Amino acid sequence: MPRWEAARESDRESDRAERRGGERRRAAGAGRKAKLVFTDRLLVTLTHLRHDLPHAALAELYRVDRSTVSAAVREVRGLLAERGFAVPTGPRYA
Structure with a gap:
């Protein structure tokens, strides 16, 4: 995963986890x-x-x-x- 994507993900991970109701279910970079x-x-x-x-x-x-x-x-x-x-x-x- 490129550095800018990793930084973007880590900055927002806690917000995303809160909205999702828990930690991610798929590995980073999975999906479309x-x-x-x-x-x-x-x-x-x-x-x-x-x-x-x-x-x-x-x-x-x-x-x-x-x-x-x-x-x-x-x-x-x-x-x-x-x-x-x-x-x-x-x-x-x-």
């Missing part, structure tokens, strides 16, 4: 695999932020569902903001 590798998620996000392309257009370019692009943008924007990169906020950029 990402349709876009991290570099593609980063590129999708940067393209969206820089050129303001709609998620549907990016989904066509990367041949994935629009919801996959939306999830990638939401995830990577948070990572960029945590590291001090200026990320536009507001309803237009959600």
Whole structure:
């Protein structure tokens, strides 16, 4: 598991365990695999932020569902903001 995924999981594990009602039942990394590798998620996000392309257009370019692009943008924007990169906020950029 990449370092950023491990950190994300450990930061939220106690919250997740509380919502689940106990510890995880499957090993970390089990379950559905990402349709876009991290570099593609980063590129999708940067393209969206820089050129303001709609998620549907990016989904066509990367041949994935629009919801996959939306999830990638939401995830990577948070990572960029945590590291001090200026990320536009507001309803237009959600």
